[in-house]
Amino acid sequence: MRLTTTGVARNIEQGIxxxxxxxxxxxxxxxxxxxxxxxxxxxxxxDLSGYRALLSRDELQNSPSIPYVHSLRESDxxxxxxxxxxxxxxxxxxxxxxxxxxxxxxxxTERCNSNCLMCSQPPKDRDDAEALTKRNLELIRLISAPPPxxxxxxxxxxxxxxxxxxxxxxxxxxxxxxxxxxxxxxRTFAWPDYSRRFxxxxxxxxxxxxxxxxxxxxxxxxxxQAKGAFDQTIAxxxxxxxxxxxxxxxxxxxxxxxxxxxKLVEYIYRNLTFTEHIALMGLEYTGYTPRNIDALWIDPYDxxxxxxxxxxYLAVRNMNVSIYNHQLCVLRHSLWNYARKxxxxxxxxxxxxxxxxxxxxxxxxxxxxxxxxxxxxIHTILSLPKTSQGYSKGDRNGRLLGVLATPTR
Amino acid sequence: xxRVFYPLERFAPATPTFHLxxxxxxxxxxxxxxxxxxxxxxxxxxxxxxxxxxxxLDTDSALYQDLKAKQxxxxxxxxxxxxxxxxxxxxxxxxxxxxxxLHIFVVTLRCEHSCEYCQVSRQTATRGEFDxxxxxxxxxxxxxxxxxxxxxxxxxxxGEPLLAFDVIQYIIPRAKKLARERKKDLDIVVCxxxxxxxxxxxxxxRDEGVKVSTSLDGPAFLHNKNRPRPGHNSYEKAIEGIxxxxxxxxxxxxxxxxxxxxxxxxxxxxxxxxYVRREFHSIFLRPxxxxxxxxxxxxRTGYEMDRFLDFYKQGLAHILKVNRDGYRIAEVYTQILLTxxxxxxxxxxxxxQSPAGEAWSVLVYNYDGDVYASDESRMLAEMxxxxxxxxxxxxxxxxxxxxxxxxxxxxxxSCNQALAGCSDCAFQAYCAADPVYHYAxxxxxxxxxxxxxxxxxxxxxxxxxxxxxEENDRDTMRILWSxxxxxxxxxEVVECA
Numbered sequence: 001m002r003l004t005t006t007g008v009a010r011n012i013e014q015g016i017x018x019x020x021x022x023x024x025x026x027x028x029x030x031x032x033x034x035x036x037x038x039x040x041x042x043x044x045x046x047d048l049s050g051y052r053a054l055l056s057r058d059e060l061q062n063s064p065s066i067p068y069v070h071s072l073r074e075s076d077x078x079x080x081x082x083x084x085x086x087x088x089x090x091x092x093x094x095x096x097x098x099x100x101x102x103x104x105x106x107x108x109t110e111r112c113n114s115n116c117l118m119c120s121q122p123p124k125d126r127d128d129a130e131a132l133t134k135r136n137l138e139l140i141r142l143i144s145a146p147p148p149x150x151x152x153x154x155x156x157x158x159x160x161x162x163x164x165x166x167x168x169x170x171x172x173x174x175x176x177x178x179x180x181x182x183x184x185x186x187r188t189f190a191w192p193d194y195s196r197r198f199x200x201x202x203x204x205x206x207x208x209x210x211x212x213x214x215x216x217x218x219x220x221x222x223x224x225q226a227k228g229a230f231d232q233t234i235a236x237x238x239x240x241x242x243x244x245x246x247x248x249x250x251x252x253x254x255x256x257x258x259x260x261x262x263k264l265v266e267y268i269y270r271n272l273t274f275t276e277h278i279a280l281m282g283l284e285y286t287g288y289t290p291r292n293i294d295a296l297w298i299d300p301y302d303x304x305x306x307x308x309x310x311x312x313y314l315a316v317r318n319m320n321v322s323i324y325n326h327q328l329c330v331l332r333h334s335l336w337n338y339a340r341k342x343x344x345x346x347x348x349x350x351x352x353x354x355x356x357x358x359x360x361x362x363x364x365x366x367x368x369x370x371x372x373x374x375x376x377x378i379h380t381i382l383s384l385p386k387t388s389q390g391y392s393k394g395d396r397n398g399r400l401l402g403v404l405a406t407p408t409r
Numbered sequence: 410x411x412r413v414f415y416p417l418e419r420f421a422p423a424t425p426t427f428h429l430x431x432x433x434x435x436x437x438x439x440x441x442x443x444x445x446x447x448x449x450x451x452x453x454x455x456x457x458x459x460x461x462x463x464x465x466l467d468t469d470s471a472l473y474q475d476l477k478a479k480q481x482x483x484x485x486x487x488x489x490x491x492x493x494x495x496x497x498x499x500x501x502x503x504x505x506x507x508x509x510x511l512h513i514f515v516v517t518l519r520c521e522h523s524c525e526y527c528q529v530s531r532q533t534a535t536r537g538e539f540d541x542x543x544x545x546x547x548x549x550x551x552x553x554x555x556x557x558x559x560x561x562x563x564x565x566x567x568g569e570p571l572l573a574f575d576v577i578q579y580i581i582p583r584a585k586k587l588a589r590e591r592k593k594d595l596d597i598v599v600c601x602x603x604x605x606x607x608x609x610x611x612x613x614x615r616d617e618g619v620k621v622s623t624s625l626d627g628p629a630f631l632h633n634k635n636r637p638r639p640g641h642n643s644y645e646k647a648i649e650g651i652x653x654x655x656x657x658x659x660x661x662x663x664x665x666x667x668x669x670x671x672x673x674x675x676x677x678x679x680x681x682x683x684y685v686r687r688e689f690h691s692i693f694l695r696p697x698x699x700x701x702x703x704x705x706x707x708x709r710t711g712y713e714m715d716r717f718l719d720f721y722k723q724g725l726a727h728i729l730k731v732n733r734d735g736y737r738i739a740e741v742y743t744q745i746l747l748t749x750x751x752x753x754x755x756x757x758x759x760x761x762q763s764p765a766g767e768a769w770s771v772l773v774y775n776y777d778g779d780v781y782a783s784d785e786s787r788m789l790a791e792m793x794x795x796x797x798x799x800x801x802x803x804x805x806x807x808x809x810x811x812x813x814x815x816x817x818x819x820x821x822x823s824c825n826q827a828l829a830g831c832s833d834c835a836f837q838a839y840c841a842a843d844p845v846y847h848y849a850x851x852x853x854x855x856x857x858x859x860x861x862x863x864x865x866x867x868x869x870x871x872x873x874x875x876x877x878x879e880e881n882d883r884d885t886m887r888i889l890w891s892x893x894x895x896x897x898x899x900x901e902v903v904e905c906a
Contacts, residue, residue, distance in 0.1 A: 115412055122412070215478035217487035218421020227420055231488035238493060260474070267478055270449055271493060273500075273753050292414065312883075316890040317752075 001346040002095070007072040008059070009091030015131065016067055017096065017138040018052035022080040032142055034086070036078055053086055055093065069093060083142050085135055095346075096139050103344040104147045106136055108167065109155035114185050115225040116211075118252055118296050120287040123155055133163040137170055146175030151183060151209075158188035165201060172203045179205045181248070186210035187229055189236030189245075199243035207246035207276060210237060213257050215267030223256055234271065241274045248277040254296040258303045265310045269317055278314055280307065281342070282325030286369040293373070301330045301377040311338050328363045329353075330375045333385050336362075343367055353380050423469050425484035430494065432481050434458050435835035437875060447497035448749060448838040449479050452879055501838065503755040504762055504770065508557035511759055511771040513564045513784060514549060514580065516541045517573035518776060522602055522638045525670075540573045541776040546580050548802035549774035554587045555807040556772075560594035564622075566784070568776075571605045581617050598622055603650025604638065611657040621654050623647060625665040625687065627673060627680035635670050651687065665689055669696055669720060671712045677724035685736055693741035694724045696866065698785060714862045718869045725873075732888040732898065739892035746867075746874055748893050749839040759783070761841045761867075765823035768799060768816055778802040780810055782819055785845045797845055819844055822854035830858025836871045 018034035025033060030050030037056040048054060053067035057075045060068075069091045078084070083097035097104060109132055112123035150171070157164050171180060180203060189195045189208070210233060213223040217230035240247055249268055251257060257264070268278060282300060283289060289296060300307075307323070314321040315338075323335060324342035331339055341364035348365045351374075357363065359381045366374055432445045441457050444450045453472060460466040461482065466473060468484075476482050483489035518539040541549075553561060563584055565577055581597060588595040597619045614621065625647055626632040632644040654663045665687070667673075667680060677694075684692045696717045721742075728740050745758045759766030767782040774780055778801045781787040786797030797819060799810045810816060822844040825831035831840065846863050847856030858864045877885055891898050 115414070117414060216421070216474040217477070218417070219474075221420035221487075222415075222417045225414060228487065231490060234490060234493060235488075238496060263475065263478060270447075270497065270753050316887055316894070316896075318894040318896060 002074055002077050003346055004092055004094045005072050005074040005078075007055075007069040007091045007093065009086070009088045010063060010068040010070075011065065012053070012067045012069070012086055012088035012091070014088070015135055016053050016086045017083065017135055017142065018086075019142055020055070020078055020080060020082045020084060034084065036075075036080075038075065055084075055086075083139055085139075096135075097143060098346075099145060099147075101345045104150045105344075106139070106150060106152045106167070106171075107154065108132055108136060108152055108157045108164065109160050111159045112154065112156040112185075113159060113187065113226065114156065114229055116288070117223055117225065117256070117292045118254060118283055118287070118289045120284040120289070121153075121155070122287045129160050129163050133160065133167060136167055140167070140170050140174055143175065146178045148177075149179045149181065150175075151181045153183045156188075157182055157184050158194070165197070168201050168203055168206070172201065176204055179207075181207055181209055183209045183250075185224065185229065185233060186236035186240070186247075187226075187232035189240045190232040192239050195236070195239035195243045195245065198240070199245050207248055208240055209248045209250050209279070211250045211252065212264065212268065212272075213251065214260055215264045216260060219256065219260065237272050237275070246276050247272070247274070248279060249275045250279045250281060252281050252283060253298075253300070253303060253307070254283045255298045256296065258298055258306050261303075261306045261310045262313065265313050269314065269319060276320060278319060278321045279324050279342075280310060280321065281323075284325070284367050284369065285373045286367065290372075297373070299330075299377065300326055300375045304330075304332050304335075308332060308334055311335055325364070325367065327366060327375070327378055328359045329357070329379050329381050330377045336385075340364065351378060353378055357381050358384050420486075422486050425468055425486045427464075427466075427468065427473075427477075427482045427484040428489075429461060429482050430480050430489065433833060433835045433837060437872060438879060440879075442835055442875065443476075443481055444835050444838055445480055445494075446838065447480070447494060447753070448501055449497070450750070451475055451479055451481065497753060500753050501755050504757055504766075505764065507559060509553075509768070509770060509772050510556070510558045510560065510757070511562050511564060512549075512553040512556070513566050513771065513773040514541065514546070515566050515568065515773065515775045515787065516546075516570045516576040516580070518568040519572045520567055520569040520602075521572070521604060522569065522636055522643065524636045539568070539776055541576050541774075541778075543579055545774075545776070545778040545802060546576065547583065548778065550580060550584050550587055552774070552780070552802055552805075552807055552810075553584070553772070554591050554593065558593070560596070561588070562596040562598060565597075565599045565601075567600075569602055569605065570599055571601050571603075571610060574610055578613070581619070585617075596620070601650075602636070602643070602647060603654065604643065604646040606650045606653065608653065608657065611654055614654075615657050619658075620662045620664070621658060622664045622666060623651060623654075624667070625651070625683065625689075626667050626670070627676060628683045631672060631676055631680070634672050635668065648687070660688070664691070666693055667695060669694065669717060674712060674716050674720045677720050678727045681724055681727045681731065681738070685731055685738060690737055691739045691741050691744075692724075692728065694721050695742070696862075698788070714865045718866065721870065722873060729885060729888060732891075733884060735898075737891065737898055742870065743874065743889070744892040746839060746871060747889055750871070750874065750878070751890075752893060760843070763823070763825040763837075763840070763842045764820065765842045765844055767797070767819060767823065767843075767845055768811065769823075772799075772810075774802060780805065782816070783845055785849065789845070789849055796848060819854065822847075822856075828855060828858075830864065836868065839871055840867050 019032050020036045021033045022036050022038065024035065027050045033051055034053045034055060035048065035051045048064050048066050051066055054064055055072065056070045057072050059070045067086065069086055072093065081099050082095055085094045085096055110124040110128055115123065171178065186208065212220065212233060214220040220230040221227050237247055249272055251264065268275065283296060311321055311323065321338060323331065323339045326339055328336055328339060343364050347368050349368045349371065350365045354360055357380045430445065432443050434441055434443045436455065439455065440452045441455055442450060442452055457472065477484065480494050553563065570577060585595060597617065599619055600622045603623050624636065626635045629644040632647065633641055636643040651663055651665065673680060681692060725740055725743060728738055731738055745756050745761060748754060748756050759770040762770060767786065771783055772780055773784055773787050775787050780799045780802060781790065782797045782799055789796065790798055797815060799815050800813055823842050825837055825840055825842040828842055831837055843863050844854035847861060848854045850862060851857055877889065888898065
């Protein structure tokens with residue numbers, strides 16, 4: 001499903017965040033609302049005061065005086081209750097939050113101090129900290145029913161500096177029961193003082209998702225295109241955990257990470273024993289990946305041996321491991337129990353082959369951009385296997401002394 | 410700023426300058442086995458150590474990457490991450506934290522058995538001077554609770570402690586009260602042959618959350634041969650006691666230990682099968698201790714370590730077969746050693762620690778108030794050798810116990826990091842010091858490794874386990890890991906996530 005659409009903007013000087021309403025509301029209920037006119041509705045443009053803005057598929061005959069985006073290229077996906085951000089030039093409508101979805105994100109910055117070869121969200125070197133923080137604080141304020149999970153993502157969130165602490169404090173105050181997962185390269189956490197300050201926020205439900213691409217420093221640094229990143233990330237894992245911040249290890253599987261995958265999971269077990277979860281993730285064909293595809297591409301079907309060894313290695317050691325972004329038809333049955341439906345609703349699709357697939361309901365599908373490149377082995381599963389041998393999920397984590405055990409929930 | 414991508418060489422130079430981090434090594438099965446200070450190991454081709462020391466190792470090889478990732482060396486292209494290595498080493502010494510955890514109370518020396526290998530003096534089973542007095546019990550409880558450990562285990566031994574059930578009933582409520590006041594967790598175990606157990610005793614244990622540890626040496630013919638008592642019915646009594654205990658306390662609260670005598674050596678499979686038949690899920694293939702009456706009766710019960718190792722290997726092979734056939738039963742010593750070898754964690758098993766667990770991890774309070782460094786120490790005392798008597802509850806404090814001459818002499822010999830023959834042994838990180846054993850068998854706490862039964866046993870067991878690790882058979886390793894983690898062997902997975 002779409003995340004943004006464009007149109008023609010009027011009266012928008014700075015970004016506006018509001019909740020879409022498809023029904024005309026009485027004046028006292030209009031605060032925070034953006035009225036969305038789907039079709040050729042007759043509307044009295046004099047009677048729009050109180051709304052934050054107006055969206056319409058078509059151009060209205062009498063242009064209103066409030067902020068206004070019309071002639072939207074796409075608008076079918078906009079629903080009552082969606083929280084959107086409007087930008088003036090060009091006229092952009094960006095969906096920030098859709099209550100009906102499973103996965104929710106807080107996109108906090110486009111800046112990053114790494115430059116991963118397969119980044120799905122290539123960083124931009126511009127200072128967006130103040131503007132995005134302002135937008136996100138308003139977004140947090142507008143979410144009326146807190147979601148069970150929320151992912152803080154970027155860019156590299158820690159580059160926001162104190163703004164990140166402001167956001168997390170706000171989240172703690174307005175939705176303390178929402179489980180926060182922050183995707184970070186973990187490098188900033190290597191500073192003991194930073195980790196201490198982060199822990200001192202005492203958010204009751206926050207964990208970090210930190211990528212690790214090799215047990216060999218040079219290989220990891222090459223993948224993330226930053227010298228010294230491995231040392232900082234490993235130290236960051238330890239400092240975070242030592243201060244009681246829960247961590248997850250994320251590994252993107254591609255031609256550069258597969259050769260040492262067995263050794264990487266061994267490294268994780270011995271050095272990052274305290275990790276709550278290890279996610280072994282399929283490559284996304286978007287962002288930088290198409291540019292580096294020759295260096296990165298390996299058909300997931302062709303790394304089943306390595307993947308199975310890695311999963312089994314962790315599972316027998318009681319480590320909590322999952323496979324993300326893989327279709328069941330390219331995974332061996334022994335791995336099905338570990339495959340999660342991990343792709344966000346808005347960027348997930350199924351292929352024509354999937355329509356009659358017996359495993360469809362259990363399968364997480366593909367990234368929408370996988371339509372351009374995906375495994376050659378996607379196929380329709382005609383009947384489900386009766387049982388498959390697997391290993392039960394780990395339910396307790398080890399601890400390293402001096403590094404606090406992660407609290408069990 | 411335009412974003413560009415740089416080649417691998419920028420991040421991992423082909424010819425870095427490298428330096429060694431501490432490790433030990435040995436030759437094993439045609440390869441070299443390297444073990445670092447945190448117990449991480451790597452099998453490498455023969456000649457690798459030579460190439461490491463003369464710096465002729467190919468730094469562009471997967472082997473070099475393996476050695477660097479496992480912290481056998483570091484180079485000038487990245488940080489040595491010494492803080493991470495220190496954390497891993499610290500984790501391996503976790504058992505050192507918190508002070509003495511296991512506190513053994515010898516509530517009586519009386520026993521109605523007359524086992525040939527018995528490790529303590531037997532006394533006729535009439536009430537007398539060999540029971541712990543209330544005054545001594547009070548002092549021992551206080552000393553136990555003076556340990557800084559946040560969780561302590563109180564273990565009743567004898568003799569046969571159930572013959573002094575009144576003493577047990579005196580101690581338990583007082584220990585619990587003091588544990589509450591000191592905010593300590595308290596586990597209570599009774600080591601008993603169960604011959605005199607009654608439902609009333611078991612109901613008391615159930616209400617007080619007491620666990621039972623008993624002896625089962627194998628099938629009837631073997632158990633009764635090893636453990637004579639009037640009526641020649643030790644086995645029948647033990648089985649009856651186990652079943653009654655389980656009925657009242659629950660399956661999980663009843664454990665059994667076996668001792669390997671000369672008579673046991675030809676019956677490894679039968680002993681394992683007896684444990685399976687009795688629905689136990691662990692068995693400890695334990696050699697006889699060279700203490701107590703075992704020394705006097707060596708000609709009948711003792712044997713050479715080689716014969717025990719054959720027994721252990723046969724037993725372990727049979728246990729693995731039983732597991733492959735679907736019944737989960739773990740061999741405890743294997744589980745302990747594999748935890749040391751394959752995991753980042755330490756183990757609480759007091760007989761296999763360096764610094765040695767004696768006194769640090771376990772204290773024994775004898776019926777007369779004397780405090781010993783271990784159960785074996787007090788067995789020596791029953792043979793009139795008081796070398797390891799640290800003091801007496803009526804005269805000493807925890808501080809004076811740990812700073813007295815007996816304790817200091819013991820501690821000096823208690824680190825295998827500093828023992829001749831151990832200091833450069835590849836298996837040091839997995840093994841232990843046992844000054845009491847070496848004193849008892851060789852007359853010297855430091856001991857002589859080439860003739861040490863302790864060394865012979867552990868070297869061979871560790872090598873044997875490394876052959877499994879190197880072979881890396883999927884089914885075998887899954888079974889061994891299930892022992893380490895305590896997880897079921899496999900799970901039928903019907904529905905995907």
